[in-house]
Each structure stands twice: as structure tokens, then as C-alpha cells.
Amino acid sequence: MNKITKEYIGANYLVNDYGILIPAYLTYKKREKCKLIIMYQTFKDLFPHLPNNELIMEEEFNEFWIEDVLQVLAKINYILAPTHYQNAPYATDKFAREFLDEKAYQNYSRLRLTHKAITRQQLLANTKLAFLHCSKIKTKKSIAENKSSFGRLLFRVSDYLEEYTPYKSKYDPTVEERQKLLATISRNINFNETQNFNNALIRYWYIFNKIAVREKRNKTQKCLLQYFRGATKLDYNLLIAVAFAIWGFYCESNRNKRLSTPEEYMMQEAYFDRIKSSSKKNLKRTLEFISGDQRYYTGQYKKTNYPGKYFKFKPFWEKPLLRNNRGLYYLLDFEFLEERITGGSYWMIHDHLFNKNKNEAGKFSGYWGDVFEGYVRDLIKSVYDSSRLAFEEDATSPHGIDAHIYYGNCLVCLEITKSGLRYDSWISGDYEKIKRGLRKVLIKDGKTKGKVAKMYELIGEMKSKKMSVGDFNLPKVEKYIPIVVFEKPLPVSTIIWEEYENLLIENGITDPVFLSDLEFWSVQELEMVLRYIQENKKTTIPELLAHKKATGFHRESMKNYLTTKKDFPKQGLHFHKLLFDEAMKNINDELFNLNDKIKQT
Numbered sequence: 001m002n003k004i005t006k007e008y009i010g011a012n013y014l015v016n017d018y019g020i021l022i023p024a025y026l027t028y029k030k031r032e033k034c035k036l037i038i039m040y041q042t043f044k045d046l047f048p049h050l051p052n053n054e055l056i057m058e059e060e061f062n063e064f065w066i067e068d069v070l071q072v073l074a075k076i077n078y079i080l081a082p083t084h085y086q087n088a089p090y091a092t093d094k095f096a097r098e099f100l101d102e103k104a105y106q107n108y109s110r111l112r113l114t115h116k117a118i119t120r121q122q123l124l125a126n127t128k129l130a131f132l133h134c135s136k137i138k139t140k141k142s143i144a145e146n147k148s149s150f151g152r153l154l155f156r157v158s159d160y161l162e163e164y165t166p167y168k169s170k171y172d173p174t175v176e177e178r179q180k181l182l183a184t185i186s187r188n189i190n191f192n193e194t195q196n197f198n199n200a201l202i203r204y205w206y207i208f209n210k211i212a213v214r215e216k217r218n219k220t221q222k223c224l225l226q227y228f229r230g231a232t233k234l235d236y237n238l239l240i241a242v243a244f245a246i247w248g249f250y251c252e253s254n255r256n257k258r259l260s261t262p263e264e265y266m267m268q269e270a271y272f273d274r275i276k277s278s279s280k281k282n283l284k285r286t287l288e289f290i291s292g293d294q295r296y297y298t299g300q301y302k303k304t305n306y307p308g309k310y311f312k313f314k315p316f317w318e319k320p321l322l323r324n325n326r327g328l329y330y331l332l333d334f335e336f337l338e339e340r341i342t343g344g345s346y347w348m349i350h351d352h353l354f355n356k357n358k359n360e361a362g363k364f365s366g367y368w369g370d371v372f373e374g375y376v377r378d379l380i381k382s383v384y385d386s387s388r389l390a391f392e393e394d395a396t397s398p399h400g401i402d403a404h405i406y407y408g409n410c411l412v413c414l415e416i417t418k419s420g421l422r423y424d425s426w427i428s429g430d431y432e433k434i435k436r437g438l439r440k441v442l443i444k445d446g447k448t449k450g451k452v453a454k455m456y457e458l459i460g461e462m463k464s465k466k467m468s469v470g471d472f473n474l475p476k477v478e479k480y481i482p483i484v485v486f487e488k489p490l491p492v493s494t495i496i497w498e499e500y501e502n503l504l505i506e507n508g509i510t511d512p513v514f515l516s517d518l519e520f521w522s523v524q525e526l527e528m529v530l531r532y533i534q535e536n537k538k539t540t541i542p543e544l545l546a547h548k549k550a551t552g553f554h555r556e557s558m559k560n561y562l563t564t565k566k567d568f569p570k571q572g573l574h575f576h577k578l579l580f581d582e583a584m585k586n587i588n589d590e591l592f593n594l595n596d597k598i599k600q601t
Contacts (some may be wrong), residue, residue: 037517041115042158046104049158052156058133060153063141064514066134066294070322071262072143072150073130073334077123078250079259081334092117099151118154120335121191125310128333131297135424166483179431187311187432188427189491196524197247197334200342204575205240205583208345211374215367216448224371227364228345229354234286236345238279240583241591242286243341245272246321250331251524267330279591290340291321291329311427317344322345328484339423342487364515366417366504370430372418372487373402375492376523382575383530390470397554403460406472408478413459416486418443426491438490438500443507452518455482481542482518489557497555519545525558531576535569566591 043052061069065194079091096108108117111349143150152447162184168177195381212224228236248260248265260265272283292300294314313336321329331337346368354361377391381402390409392400405412420438428434443450449457459480461467468474501515509515512525521529548554555560562568571577 006436010262039440039601040119040158041108041111041117041155043152043155043161045111045115046100046107046155047152048107048346050152052159054160057095057129057153057156060149061129061133062135063139064130064134064143064150065138065141066130066136067138067324069130069134069150070127070142070332070510071265071330073123073127074322074330075259075265076154076368077119077120077127077333078255078331080118080123081120091261099154101148101149101152104148105153113364119188119192120333121161121311122154122190124316124333125161125314126154127316128297128301128310128313129157131294131299136294153470158308176181182496183434184431185493185496186426187429187489189493189496193335193489196340198244198580199524199527199572200338201240201243201247202583204342204345205309205587206378206579208236208240208373209586212380214372215370215374219242219369223514224349224368227349227353234289235279235282237587237590238282238286239289239341241275241587242272242283242290243337244587245338256545260436266324266330268328274592275315275593287329288323289336290324292319293323293325297322308563311429313427314424317423344423346418350448366502369418372523373416376414376416376485376526377403379523379527379530379573379575382573383534390472394470396467396469399454399458400467400469404469404472406470407540407542409476409542410481411462411469411474411477412481412483412541413455413471414483414485415455416485417451419445419451420454420486420488420490423488435503442484442500442503452482452504452509453507455484456511456514464465480514480517482514482544483521483522484519485526487523487525489525489559490520492520494555517545519525519558521558525562527576528559528562528568530575531569531573533564534573 002302043050070398076095093112096101096105096112100108115243123270160381173181174357208224208228216223219477222230225236228234246267248254249271261560269284269287272280275283296319299316302310302314304489317336319339320333320340322332323329350361350368353364378387388405390404392402394404395401403414403416419441421434421441425434425437439450441450442452444453446522462469462474462480465474493589500520504515504518529541529544532544533541548556548561549557551561554565
């Protein structure tokens with residue numbers, strides 16, 4: 001725990017034009033280069049003259065021992081994960097040299113500037129295939145002695161991952177072609193989100209332990225910690241501590257050690273020896289809650305043998321740690337570990353309540369929304385003086401916009417929402433499912449206005465002077481900037497934004513100025529914006545957005561825009577640093593045996 005770094009991890013680039021989006025893993029000196037379509041290399045690209053089909057994949061996987069394959073795939077995922085994007089070009093090239101034969105490596109080199117070698121989705125799909133088809137007994141064929149044939153196998157699944165095909169008519173796509181492309185782009189953005197592990201853990205520690213207690217609607221209501229224990233029979237703070245320990249085990253400073261030998265990549269329960277004896281009783285249950293054995297994954301994946309099966313990774317999301325038959329644990333996927341423990345905690349509680357009582361699940365969703373909004377309010381207050389801020393309770397309308405930042409002639413309006421599409425919507429690639437979810441969030445959910453529809457109406461009222469906000473002089477306001485802050489991001493790119501805009505226009509949101517100024521941010525992106533403003537105190541959100549438009553990032557994500565700025569600060573928010581120190585002290589005090597050692601001496 002003492003080795004946990006305080007460096008807060010930023011994001012890397014996603015680049016697109018009208019193709020598949022994945023991280024570029026390149027350092028761009030000019031914005032023009034960001035217009036490249038960075039796709040991933042397929043089996044057809046690397047081995048153009050070899051046959052490929054699903055039967056060949058199954059047969060070749062069966063030639064390898066499952067334990068060998070799973071550990072190698074987990075290591076490759078770890079090495080090439082988006083977290084480590086700064087070292088990615090070197091790591092990717094090293095991977096290609098090690099696992100491709102000479103001719104395939106030449107093909108890789110020819111495409112390396114426009115096609116990424118291998119993706120997270122590809123590695124997860126191969127891991128899934130390993131559970132289904134690898135030999136359960138040790139075979140004579142080891143990966144160490146057959147790297148090029150194993151490398152060829154890794155790329156076979158790439159021919160089956162995408163439903164996207166180029167438009168038959170580039171300037172006149174059919175509805176089906178466009179929908180497939182939009183679903184593909186959305187899925188790839190979701191799959192290739194950069195990991196934000198330590199910052200996300202701190203955010204949810206604060207939400208559970210501070211905000212949730214403060215935002216209880218009445219004295220008889222449970223707090224989040226009680227809700228979580230009721231749903232899982234686990235202590236959320238122990239889960240957070242275990243997550244930090246796993247992160248510490250695999251963190252950057254330990255990478256060389258973890259990758260040096262097979263044994264070093266696996267965690268033993270002894271790694272958690274410092275945990276208090278009272279907490280140790282629950283440690284194994286906590287680890288088992290987020291880990292599965294071979295039988296679990298194989299059984300789950302046998303149920304998903306249907307179209308789209310290469311996108312169905314829910315078992316990895318539910319249990320991102322693999323537990324082998326010797327009781328050792330190792331990480332299958334960092335991103336799923338983060339998602340499961342942070343925002344995934346909502347779904348653990350919600351689904352548990354929903355199965356018992358739908359009304360209780362609905363009440364809990366409202367409570368969670370209050371809690372998330374409370375976190376965002378604290379976040380904004382940590383950077384802006386109160387004279388610039390107003391919140392919903394400061395408006396004359398009882399249903400006002402959640403938060404406002406006032407700049408005299410400009411008012412930034414923030415609508416804060418935990419609402420979003422279900423955790424598995426984007427990776428499903430189901431266009432109709434995605435569109436239905438978007439309509440609920442943005443336009444209308446039953447009798448409740450969606451987030452954009454609500455802002456559209458209220459900004460119209462403010463412009464016509466029918467309502468006031470705090471002490472702000474609304475007649476002086478010339479520009480209103482609407483921003484929806486989501487707990488989990490909506491995928492953002494130029495081509496996807498066209499779909500959002502079409503959906504809004506179809507539902508009566510037609511003001512071109514409103515549509516042009518509308519922004520979708522994740523809470524992480526809001527944190528990044530505040531981080532930038534904290535270090536560049538004279539900068540304003542309107543100025544940042546104006547520059548974002550002027551430099552060609554208008555409908556790109558705020559994350560991608562900020563990470564291309566040379567002056568984006570390396571250090572995190574002061575607010576997060578304070579939370580980090582407090583969280584670490586509380587985790588140590590509550591869960592680790594420092595006091596036990598003092599008593600013994």
C-alpha cells in the first residue's frame with residue numbers, strides 16, 4: 001500500500017474520420033495527423049494467403065494448454081493496456097517481433113502507422129475462446145516454443161470482430177450501413193477507454209463514505225455502505241482496499257517484476273497478510289466475489305454461442321480476476337476491474353433490489369443520483385469561488401438545472417446525471433438497443449424529461465427572463481453553454497454526434513445555437529477540465545470550448561482535446577490529492593494491522 005503512486009492517470013487519443021476508432025498510440029505534433037484512421041490489423045492484413053475460419057480457431061486453440069494460454073493473454077493485455085500508452089509504440093513493436101513470423105512482421109511494419117497491432121477487444125475475445133476450446137490437460141505444444149503459430153492464432157479472431165463494412169456508396173450510405181458503423185465506432189470507443197484506476201477508486205470511496213451519508217433523504221434510509229452490504233454481504237471499503245492492493249501489485253513500478261516469471265504474475269492470498277485478522281475473515285469472500293475459476297467462465301461462455309458472441313464479455317466484467325486450481329489469482333483485465341468496483345457497484349445494488357422490489361430499485365436509483373450530484377458539486381466548489389456558482393436550489397424554478405458557473409456574459413449550465421445506458425449496451429453493438437437507451441436518457445424516460453430536453457426548456461425560460469438563478473444578472477448573459485455530465489461517458493466523435501443531433505432534432509430540440517454549444521462530458525472529463533483550470537487560473541470553460549472548436553475538436557471528446565494540449569498539467573486536482581491522503585489513512589486505520597503491531601510491541 002505504501003508504494004501507491006499519487007500520479008493521476010490521464011487519457012490518450014482516439015482518432016477517427018469515418019472508420020473504426022481505437023487509440024492511436026502515437027505522439028502527434030500536428031492536429032492534421034489526428035485525422036488518420038487508426039484501425040487494427042486483421043488476420044487478412046498479416047496473413048493474406050492463409051485460410052481462416054472459426055473451425056480452424058477451435059482446433060488450434062485445442063493444441064495449447066489452457067493455463068499457459070490464459071496467463072500469456074493476460075500478460076499481453078497488461079503490457080499493451082491503454083494505461084501504459086506512453087510506452088505503447090515500443091511495447092507493441094516488441095510484441096509483434098516476438099509473436100509474428102518474418103513475413104507477417106513485414107506486413108505489420110507496413111501498416112504500423114495507420115493500424116494498431118492488437119486491441120483489448122481482440123485479447124478478450126481470444127481469452128473467451130481459450131476457455132471454450134483450449135485443452136484442459138497439459139499438451140506438448142507450449143507457447144514459449146511456438147510463439148509464431150500462437151501469434152497467428154491470436155489474429156484469427158480479428159476477422160470476426162466487426163460488423164462494419166465500407167459503404168457501397170461513400171456519400172450515400174444505406175440506413176443499415178450507417179447503423180452498423182455507428183454501433184462499431186461506439187463499441188470501439190467504449191472498449192478502448194483509457195484506464196483511470198486510482199482516481200476512480202478515490203472518487204467512489206468518497207461517494208460511499210462521505211457524500212452518501214450527507215445526501216440521505218431521511219434518517220431511516222440506509223446509506224450506500226449498508227445498501228452494498230445488503231446486496232453483496234461484503235464491506236465496500238474492504239473491496240476498495242483489495243482493489244488498491246491489486247492495483248499496487250500490478251502498478252507501473254512492479255511491471256518488470258510481474259512479467260519476469262510465470263509465478264510473479266500471480267497473487268497469493270499471502271499478499272494480503274497485513275490486513276487485520278478481523279478483516280481477513282472476509283478477504284477470501286471479497287476475492288471470490290470478483291474472481292472466477294475455469295469452470296465458471298467456461299460455463300458462462302457456453303451460453304453465449306450466438307451472433308455477436310465476440311462482444312459478450314459480461315463474465316469478465318463480473319469477475320475480472322482469474323482464480324486457478326492452486327488458489328492463485330491473476331488479473332484478466334484492468335478496465336473491467338475498475339468498472340466492476342466503481343460504477344459497477346451501482347448495478348450490484350440495483351439488480352439485487354430490482355429482483356426483490358422494483359419500487360425499491362427505483363428509489364435507490366434516485367438516491368444514487370443525489371449522491372453522484374453531490375460529488376460533482378463538491379468537485380466544482382473545490383476550484384470555483386462561491387460567487388461564480390449556483391445550484392438547482394438557488395433557482396426560482398423548483399426543477400432547475402443542477403449547477404451553473406457564471407462568467408458575466410456567459411453562463412455554463414451543467415446537468416448532472418448518473419443515468420446512462422446499461423453497462424453492456426455499448427459493447428453489444430445492438431444499434432436499436434443503444435438508440436432506445438439514448439432516447440430515455442436524453443429526451444424522455446416515462447413521465448420524466450431527459451437531460452437534454454430539460455436543459456433546452458429551462459435555458460429557454462432563462463433567456464425569456466421567466467426565472468432567475470442565484471444573484472446572477474441574467475439580462476447580461478449573452479451565451480448559455482449546456483453541458484451534460486455523465487457518470488459513465490457516452491462515446492463522442494464527429495460521426496456519432498451526428499446521430500445524437502438527429503435524435504434531438506427529431507424530438508423538437510431544434511435551436512442551432514443550443515445544438516452547436518451542447519457538450520457531453522463524463523465525470524472524468526469534468527475532473528480533467530477543472531484540473532486544467534486549476535493550473536491555468538485565467539482560463540475559462542467558454543475559452544476552452546472556443547479553442548476546442550477552432551482547433552478541429554468540436555465534436556471530439558473533451559478528453560481527447562485536453563490530452564493533445566502541451567500545457568495539460570501532469571499533476572492531479574488538489575481536491576483529489578487531499579481525498580487520496582484521507583482515503584489511504586482510513587483504509588489503513590480500518591483494515592490494516594498497524595495498531596495490532598503496536599500492541600504486540
